Every structure is written in structure tokens, then in C-alpha cells.
Amino acid sequence: MSLIRIQDLKVYYTGHGLFRKQSVTKAVDGVSLFVNDHETLGLVGESGSGKSTLGRAALLLIKPTAGSILFDGVDMMNAAVHKNRPAMKKFRREAQIVFQDPYGSLNPRMKVGKIISDPLRVHGVRGRKVLKEKALRLLELVGLPASAYDTYPYAFSGGQRQRISIARALSIGPRFIVADEPVSSLDISIQAQLLNLFKEIQEKEGVSYLFISHDLRTVAFIAHRVAVMYLGRIMELAQTKELITGPLHPYTKLLLSSIPSKDRRTTEQKEQTNGHEHGCVFYPRCGLAKDICMDISPDLKEVSPGHSVACHLY
């Protein structure tokens, strides 16, 4: 059984577009995916593809418009609506997030020891000695010295701060972590260290990740499977090696190409695409589009075992 299974998840926002016309932005538009125990699912796409919104919605940090989220077999949207406290408490403990910004996500007025042990306190762990022991173990796990316990975050580099964020996320023994662009603000050499740390932690603690990044190569390094997202939808999903060596969707090919992938649509075109109910969302950028692509949105179809693609070419 999958640890987390998202079915037809939608996150829609209403607002006002050009000429104060009411518009609906489909940040996440009918996404279905799952993450197994001890697995890393990479989620890749350009900025504005909806991947961070999907990550937050999966943790119910954003209220989804529709769909379902099964965590360990329990319908969490149902649990939230019916105020099922035991189920929600378990979910809040077992599903955590690591944010992109290692500077803004740590309270500068708290020492690292308190930052790491606070979630434990919130979840009912008592006793100063116990809390300190657990915090020191976590510091060791993420490769920071014990002296960090009594130090404020400002004394640390970006990479070290991200290690503190990881320790905080791990403190209450999660089974699932949404890692939202956790290395993209760091230098390349530090990125590699952090990615290796995520892998080591998975081996030691058995945690699963939804690993979000705009960089397909970063995701390819860490993920077992990769989902490619564009304008709120999954374009392709496959085992990492298969996706890298044999991409099918024109958008995945674009992400993999050495040409910087620029979205050349104007704001007006983007609004039109968002409001375009029927056709393929990638149509305005696709060099292989056919007539059908303008009118009918392709479903995500399995074309070989474990490899799905949303494109009329397949």
C-alpha cells in the first residue's frame, strides 16, 4: 500500500484578470500520484507549474478545492472536515515539510536546540534531559556539531541552516517529508552535500520524500520516480532512469535539453491558457502540436509499466 495517495487533487483560486474579468487559476488541476514507503518521488517543473502548491496541499497546509488524500489508508480531507483529531494529530506528526528558504524558515530568536526540540514538546514529549538528548541525536544525524545546540541560527551558513531545518522536520519521527526546493538557494557544492544527506537519512530512518525542484537533474539524482508538472497538471511520470533516457512528453524533452527553457507566453496568453478548458495546456509552446491538441486535453495514460504520459502523440 502507498504511504500517501493523492487522487484528482485540485487547487483553484478565483481572482480578477485583465479588464477586471473574473478568472480562475487552476494551480493544481486534477493531479493523481502516490508515494510508497521509503521512496522518493521527484516533482519537477518550472516556476509557476503548481508544484509547491501541490506539495502544500498534500500536507493540507493549503485547503484543496477537490480530490482526496489518503495517508496510510486514511482519507485526510475527510478527517479534516470531520475534525477527526487523532487522525489529524498522527498526520501532522508523520507528514512534515522542509522549505526552500533556510534563512526565513528558522526563528532567529530561538537557539538551535529549542528550534529542533519544539515540535517534540508540541507533540507531548516532556523532560528537559529527554528533549536535549533527542535534539543532540538529530544534530548528529544531520552532520552538525553538538555545540550547535546552544547557538543561534545567524551563526550558520545557508547549507548548515538547511541541515537545522531538516533536523527540525525529522524531530517527531515523520514517515513522509515534502522537500520544497530544499537545495535551490545553495551553492552547487553544498547542494550535492545536502542531497547526499537526504539520501542517508532515507536509508537510516526509512522516510519517504516528495522532492520538489525546478531542476530535473537535481531530482534525477535523488528520486526513484519523477513526475513532470506543467500548469497544474502532470505531463509525464516514470522511473527516473526511464524518464531521463527515454523522455516522451515534449515538455520533459524541453526540460532536459541544454537550451534554457523559457516560457515565452505573454501574461494574456497565460491567462488564456489557464482559462482554456479543453485543449492541452502545453499547446501554446509545443512544436509538435496537432489539431486535436487545441480542443481536447490529453489524459495521463500509462504507455508502458510505470510510465505515464499526457500527450496525444502517445
Ligand code: SF4
Ligand atoms: Fe504537444 Fe499535443 Fe502532446 Fe500537448 S498533446 S504536448 S500540444 S503534441
